[in-house]
Amino acid sequence: MTAFSQHPPADHLVVHLSDTHLLGSGRQLFDRIDSVTPIRSLMERLVASELPIDALVFTGDLADRAEADAYLRLRDLVEPWATQLGAELVWVMGNHDEREPFTEILWREEPTMEPRDRVVMLGDARLIVLDSTVPGYHHGELTAAQLTWLAGELATPAPHGTLLALHHPPIPTPIELMGLIELDDQAALAAVIKGTDVRGVLAGHLHYSTFSTFGGVPVSVSAASCYNIDLVAQSSKILAANTSAVSASLVHLYPEQVVFSIVPMEDVEDITSYDASYRPMIEAMSPLERREMFSNKNSEFNRRSDQEQSGF
Structure with missing residues (x-):
């Protein structure tokens, strides 16, 4: 295929979603939010696009109350789409998740209370999953043992570099209340990834899409797929959320650059197109x-x- 740009095609494409917050028994969030339809809509569009997707990465808060039935609903919804897309399916823990049902149902492994960290190779690119959750709490942390493990993995570079995926983003937030449940000791993580082949950090938790840098590495926070925080809410409210801006992100890994792009979850009508x-x-x-x-x-x-x- 002829290239139309001075840049070569991307080596890898990752679709990044977060904060699905499914409930069990088909219930809706707040008795009014359908958490399933946006996911199904996006998956249908991804299949129709025929994009060469390496992985679908879900960065936590997958089940709102960690119900087994909610994890089953999500797994049964997404796994067939991942198979059809030929994409690796990567699940990451969030503060609303619980390790035992998460591990048993989504990872299909024996239940455990150990941090759910793992390495997933996407061809020559490496994705490292970090469990930033603290059992019984909503804030995040990475233990000394986790950071030691991460440093050991990063000691050997991957041919096309590494992406980190965790729930709690290591960046500031203008939403004061979210600062109460942020990732602790972010400097410790920065010290581990400094000078390594980490090319990007994927996260969720904030319920709005945002971008930053962390230790010189780009960070992409995906919006939630169910509801999102209003960053310009009235001054009489310290936090407000609604169902707007529901989206996912595309992560293109080029030889020298990483590009993050927001994709709305819902299907919308074209205003123009070229065949x-x-x-x-x-x-x-x-x-x-x-x-x-x-x-x-x-x-x-x-x-x-x-x-x-x-x-x-």
């Missing part, structure tokens, strides 16, 4: 012909697009 049948025609053009066709504002293509209000 894939145009690709062979574009590939047959020389670079100069493509420049004149698509960049020149006076080209026939752009004049027609302006008239139809459907240009780039």
